[in-house]
Amino acid sequence: MDHLIGALIGAPLLGAGVLLVGGRRLDRVGHWIGCLLAAASFALGAALFVHMLGRPTGQRTLTSHLFSWVPVGGFRADVAFQLDQLSMTFVLLITGVGTLIHIYSVGYMAHDENRRRFFGYLNLFLAAMLLLVLADNYLLLYVGWEGVGLASYLLIGFWQHKPSAATAAKKAFIVNRVGDMGLSIAIMVLFTTFGTFSFAPVFSHATSASQAKLTVVGLLLLLGACGKSAQVPLQSWLGDAMEGPTPVSALIHAATMVTAGVYLVTRSGAVFNAAPTAQLAVCVVGAVTLMFGAIVGCAKDDIKKALAGSTMSQIGYMMLAAGLGPIGYVFAIMHLVTHGFFKAGLFLGAGSVMHAMNDEVDMRRYGGLRKYMPITYVTFGLGYLAIIGFPGLSGFWSKDKIIEAAFAKGGTEGWILGGVALLGAGITAYYMTRVMVMTFFGEPRWQPAPDPDEVPSVEPGIEVHPGELPHPHESPKSMTIPMVVLAVGSVLAGGLFSINSAFLKWLEPVTGHSEGHSPVSTWEVTAATLVVLAVGAALAWAQYGRAPVPVTAPRGSLLTRAARRDLLQDDFNHVVLVRGGEHLTRSLVYLDHSLVDGAVNGTAASVGGLSARLRQVQNGYVRSYAVSMLGGTAVVVAATLLMRAV
Amino acid sequence: MNPINYLYLSALLFTIGGAGVLIRRNAIIVFMCVELMLNACNLAFVTFARLHGNLDGQIFAFFTMVVAAAEVVVGLAIIVTFFRSRHSASVDDASLMKL
Numbered sequence: 123m124d125h126l127i128g129a130l131i132g133a134p135l136l137g138a139g140v141l142l143v144g145g146r147r148l149d150r151v152g153h154w155i156g157c158l159l160a161a162a163s164f165a166l167g168a169a170l171f172v173h174m175l176g177r178p179t180g181q182r183t184l185t186s187h188l189f190s191w192v193p194v195g196g197f198r199a200d201v202a203f204q205l206d207q208l209s210m211t212f213v214l215l216i217t218g219v220g221t222l223i224h225i226y227s228v229g230y231m232a233h234d235e236n237r238r239r240f241f242g243y244l245n246l247f248l249a250a251m252l253l254l255v256l257a258d259n260y261l262l263l264y265v266g267w268e269g270v271g272l273a274s275y276l277l278i279g280f281w282q283h284k285p286s287a288a289t290a291a292k293k294a295f296i297v298n299r300v301g302d303m304g305l306s307i308a309i310m311v312l313f314t315t316f317g318t319f320s321f322a323p324v325f326s327h328a329t330s331a332s333q334a335k336l337t338v339v340g341l342l343l344l345l346g347a348c349g350k351s352a353q354v355p356l357q358s359w360l361g362d363a364m365e366g367p368t369p370v371s372a373l374i375h376a377a378t379m380v381t382a383g384v385y386l387v388t389r390s391g392a393v394f395n396a397a398p399t400a401q402l403a404v405c406v407v408g409a410v411t412l413m414f415g416a417i418v419g420c421a422k423d424d425i426k427k428a429l430a431g432s433t434m435s436q437i438g439y440m441m442l443a444a445g446l447g448p449i450g451y452v453f454a455i456m457h458l459v460t461h462g463f464f465k466a467g468l469f470l471g472a473g474s475v476m477h478a479m480n481d482e483v484d485m486r487r488y489g490g491l492r493k494y495m496p497i498t499y500v501t502f503g504l505g506y507l508a509i510i511g512f513p514g515l516s517g518f519w520s521k522d523k524i525i526e527a528a529f530a531k532g533g534t535e536g537w538i539l540g541g542v543a544l545l546g547a548g549i550t551a552y553y554m555t556r557v558m559v560m561t562f563f564g565e566p567r568w569q570p571a572p573d574p575d576e577v578p579s580v581e582p583g584i585e586v587h588p589g590e591l592p593h594p595h596e597s598p599k600s601m602t603i604p605m606v607v608l609a610v611g612s613v614l615a616g617g618l619f620s621i622n623s624a625f626l627k628w629l630e631p632v633t634g635h636s637e638g639h640s641p642v643s644t645w646e647v648t649a650a651t652l653v654v655l656a657v658g659a660a661l662a663w664a665q666y667g668r669a670p671v672p673v674t675a676p677r678g679s680l681l682t683r684a685a686r687r688d689l690l691q692d693d694f695n696h697v698v699l700v701r702g703g704e705h706l707t708r709s710l711v712y713l714d715h716s717l718v719d720g721a722v723n724g725t726a727a728s729v730g731g732l733s734a735r736l737r738q739v740q741n742g743y744v745r746s747y748a749v750s751m752l753g754g755t756a757v758v759v760a761a762t763l764l765m766r767a768v
Numbered sequence: 769m770n771p772i773n774y775l776y777l778s779a780l781l782f783t784i785g786g787a788g789v790l791i792r793r794n795a796i797i798v799f800m801c802v803e804l805m806l807n808a809c810n811l812a813f814v815t816f817a818r819l820h821g822n823l824d825g826q827i828f829a830f831f832t833m834v835v836a837a838a839e840v841v842v843g844l845a846i847i848v849t850f851f852r853s854r855h856s857a858s859v860d861d862a863s864l865m866k867l
């Protein structure tokens with residue numbers, strides 16, 4: 123079974139290769155090849171999962187050494203895989219949700235002439251992400267990490283004929299580079315400290331390294347995680363990444379990409395456990411992002427951007443939990459999995475709504491869609507209930523555990539982190555209720571489709587009749603079936619994981635677990651969460667459900683306007699980083715011109731001037747040469763005589 | 769007669785030769801002035817040989833004469849060639865070596 127691990131990655135990689143190299147002649151079957159290979163990878167993963175369950179708890183880790191990649195002297199970099207419970211969880215999530223998104227894309231991208239290329243990129247994305255979670259050393263993990271970055275760039279910029287999509291892709295790539303730099307330096311420091319890239323020796327010797335070094339490694343790993351997982355301060359790419367096709371958003375937000383940061387922190391748990399400062403930094407980043415994303419999500423009128431804010435916030439929850447150490451690792455991953463279900467479901471639902479509404483994304487122009495799109499309404503509604511943590515659904519089990527764990531950190535930190543997490547749950551209920559109500563309830567506020575000459579169609583291939591109201595209709599089966607499956611997952615996953623603490627027992631051998639000493643009981647946390655949840659949802663209902671929603675957004679308070687601009691993240695980056703960088707480079711250019719060029723040009727000019735004078739001596743007349751010879755001889759003779767006299 | 773006087777004569781001849789090289793333009797005259805300087809040297813060599821009482825200076829004088837003879841052959845050939853091509857024997861016309 124061990125060598126099947128390579129095939130897990132191989133299947134989607136083969137798909138990417140065939141689809142991208144195969145060219146136009148595969149246009150008619152390309153999407154099915156993509157789906158088939160993603161499903162094959164999932165089937166393999168499921169088989170390995172069953173195989174793994176059959177083994178005793180302590181011996182569930184499978185390893186597979188493929189080949190030595192760079193054997194140079196004492197330096198060894200291997201292509202070797204390690205499939206333990208943590209990797210297995212990710213494999214099932216990535217391939218399972220990934221396959222559903224593939225199937226959904228068949229319908230969603232049906233009119234796009236580049237559908238084959240799209241599926242090639244999707245397969246590449248899966249392969250890179252699988253490589254990331256299956257690698258048994260940091261170097262190979264980094265390969266997958268960069269592969270994910272590449273695939274996300276290709277997919278976000280899939281409609282590169284739109285300048286905004288091309289810019290968003292570049293932005294995602296560049297912001298990710300900052301994080302990647304952190305990860306690469308962290309890997310270098312780890313190598314100089316431990317002399318190896320492999321996880322096992324690094325983690326077993328983690329405590330032997332100096333505190334300062336571990337803290338540096340921890341913070342650098344956190345920087346890497348911030349880039350991929352869109353955490354403050356590297357969060358700005360996520361909102362713009364909505365320029366990609368909706369299935370891509372679902373894939374990035376649910377199964378791949380943003381989960382990579384949480385995986386990295388959880389995988390490197392041994393390093394973080396030994397560096398409490400870095401761990402606290404992870405918590406703080408998580409808590410700040412949690413609030414940041416939630417506030418942004420409250421103000422956005424674009425349905426996908428509201429969901430993007432929600433993703434940022436939910437990943438913040440996971441980071442917060444991962445920063446808590448052994449108290450939180452399991453819950454971070456559990457929330458990651460349940461979030462994978464409901465966020466994928468929500469995005470696919472949003473895509474279905476957009477499909478029905480001529481690619482309108484402004485929620486102020488939706489309204490009353492529940493009658494026209496019953497399946498989308500029910501699946502989206504279940505995802506909505508799951509994400510806000512409605513009792514019994516997935517989010518309830520995983521998010522409450524994180525809030526509880528945050529309190530269990532103990533001390534003032536515990537109260538602050540717990541309080542933020544609790545408040546975040548309330549805001550989550552508010553903005554998700556807002557999305558739900560604005561989209562599916564109330565009076566229709568549909569607007570005629572814009573003239574394609576003035577506003578280029580958002581997604582190509584879809585027929586838009588200018589001046590006509592949209593005719594909402596339910597999406598085709600290839601789109602609704604994945605939504606139904608994901609909705610079922612959103613409802614059941616959390617409960618199944620929590621029966622008999624199944625998920626905890628499953629993951630504990632890898633991540634470790636400790637209960638912590640919570641100053642508040644489980645029931646108190648649950649009750650408090652339900653209260654803030656009810657308050658948040660009621661507020662949103664009062665604001666958007668009872669009163670009519672204006673089609674054009676009101677001016678709003680200062681905070682609302684700031685949140686609409688993503689809490690000024692781009693303005694901040696522009697003023698501090700772009701302007702600062704410009705000034706720095708300008709002063710460097712000035713220094714180069716004045717100092718370096720001045721010295722070089724000055725030397726050249728003085729040599730030139732001197733030789734221009736000297737050449738006048740060479741007048742070609744024999745007698746002047748004779749004079750200089752005579753003079754020289756006279757000087758030599760005089761000097762000789764003088765020396766002799768002395 | 770005091771041999772030192774030959775040295776004065778030698779210095780006088782050398783100065784006349786040097787001044788001729790520097791002042792005159794005719795290549796032949798410049799050439800003859802060079803010969804004059806060489807012979808002034810020869811005179812000085814011979815005088816010193818006499819003063820010191822050994823033959824080194826006289827042998828040097830013979831060498832100089834041989835070299836001067838060879839130089840005359842080459843030098844006159846150059847001057848004749850130059851005259852043929854330029855129709856002039858002025859050394860100022862041979863100022864082609866400058867940039």
